């Protein structure tokens with residue numbers, strides 16, 4: 253419900269309340285975001301004369317009124333607010349002051365898709381739009397709020413006025429009175445993405461960002477703000493995230509009176525965006541999800557929303573395909589016969605899809621050349637793309653292809669004919685990454701070229717799937733057509749325009765995102781590529797941590813998860829096949845190995861595992877996913893169907909110890925009064941959820957997995 257009385261906006265669902273108020277001087281105050289409440293939270297505002305705090309001129313002799321400490325919904329410079337601003341508008345004369353005043357609002361039902369940006373379509377969502385105008389620059393802001401279940405989406409449009417303005421910073425922000433928060437973030441590196449970190453916010457500013465032109469392995473663009481006492485099982489917390497795949501800035505700041513400011517939005521120091529009359533910058537949506545019942549419940553609520561409205565299922569095409577990808581099987585070293593043999597074997601194991609990874613185009617036999625030349629290497633394949641695809645599909649298996657459309661090799665025909673299509677500064681050699689340069693996706697000529705070349709591949713190869721890789725970050729924010737300060741933003745719009753075009757043209761095509769593993773794992777990209785390769789680290793023991801870390805924010809349905817060979821290519825560790833397979837079941841299951849090198853016994857096990865995955869897939873991908881243990885000893889998760897009738901528990905024990913201790917976990921998402929069978933033994937729901945379950949490890953080897961099916965009996 254969205255209410256408006258005398259300047260007070262109240263947005264509420266059964267899960268949260270969000271309150272703002274237009275003050276007597278037209279500024280928008282942020283009063284409250286948290287558990288559902290009734291009433292006007294401006295009772296929390298404390299107006300006192302606080303020495304050295306500046307007051308707006310309109311307050312006259314009233315020294316008690318100051319934006320130095322009042323909680324704001326928009327924070328700019330020049331208003332007496334000395335905290336870190338979230339929005340900086342530079343005028344033509346270089347001044348940085350702005351003063352956004354309420355000028356109107358509307359309340360309506362049903363959010364619609366925004367072309368060109370990841371968005372949501374929710375027919376029954378309650379929506380609010382507030383307009384604020386800056387009399388100095390004549391620019392205006394349109395703030396949008398869309399509420400659904402436990403989630404609130406915020407939108408912001410900045411409209412240029414008569415005078416040209418340059419946005420030096422454009423983040424969403426929100427202040428919180430009497431704040432006691434831990435900031436939780438997800439950092440990492442290549443092969444070790446989304447490690448959870450937590451720190452108490454004190455009187456300081458914690459800043460997290462990416463200036464890589466992508467969200468990055470190093471820092472995810474989703475954060476959790478939790479009460480200090482919040483645990484996995486209890487306490488309140490909210491997720492703040494951005495439907496965006498480029499550079500970003502987040503900060504959490506606590507001021508002199510314990511009011512906190514949380515700000516998140518696109519862009520880094522490279523960002524500087526000019527607008528003239530008639531021009532609008534539409535920020536990607538900010539997404540907030542709230543829970544009073546611990547981080548486990550928060551992830552479940554957020555995942556339900558993301559699955560339904562963001563990482564949406566394709567309209568047609570393969571449903572939950574089990575795939576085999578040849579990357580770790582062959583790397584660049586293959587020919588057409590080898591691919592046919594792998595694909596045939598993949599089919600015999602039960603796979604639905606064979607994916608041909610890097611090295612099939614131009615003259616690419618290592619990573620030095622050919623990116624941009626998206627036509628098949630007939631010498632290497634021994635045939636055309638059409639013939640290869642037909643040969644593979646004749647075995648009853650679909651065909652998919654790897655591409656890295658945003659990259660270009662200097663040794664490519666594309667570079668030789670269009671050097672101006674690359675992001676680089678005249679007079680400076682561009683920085684290379686994996687010997688690659690980055691195409692200028694802010695240039696429409698480039699995105700038009702990509703749309704045409706990718707369409708041709710999809711049609712010629714009769715592709716059911718495309719793996720969209722991105723293997724380096726942007727260093728040279730310079731274009732032959734776009735002002736430098738816009739590139740961080742316009743590049744991502746260019747990327748989205750190609751993805752949106754393909755999505756509309758090929759509703760049966762599944763595009764899986766990838767960026768050297770999980771370097772661009774974000775809600776923006778998941779809108780177009782509902783699954784994404786989680787990490788280049790396929791070692792089961794390290795991957796379970798990446799899965800558990802990712803699951804705080806992202807639904808398991810979006811995790812690309814594969815069984816690879818041992819010794820593992822990243823860690824050189826040998827783990828049991830059943831363990832590798834159990835870890836790969838947490839997500840979209842696949843194989844990343846040479847099936848011709850498997851023993852008959854291993855092949856039999858994989859066949860059984862694929863059959864089992866098909867049965868468990870609806871629970872894993874459409875059910876609720878709870879982390880039961882995430883410790884150096886034990887990684888354990890429980891996926892349970894939303895009706896609570898069926899579940900699967902996956903537990904991975906790491907190193908063995910002499911005379912080991914036992915492992916117990918408490919299940920979640922069941923009915924305490926229900927009766928359940930766990931692998932044939934009967935238990936009450938209360939027993940499983942309150943007393944717990946003894947995990948039946950044999951303790952006979954390192955890296956042992958236990959997988960248990962839970963079924964409701966009554």
Ligand code: DGJ
Nearest residue numbers: 579609610767768769788
């Ligand atoms: C990085 C990806 O993450 C890998 O899976 C593989 O596709 C390589 N790129 C190919 O170059």
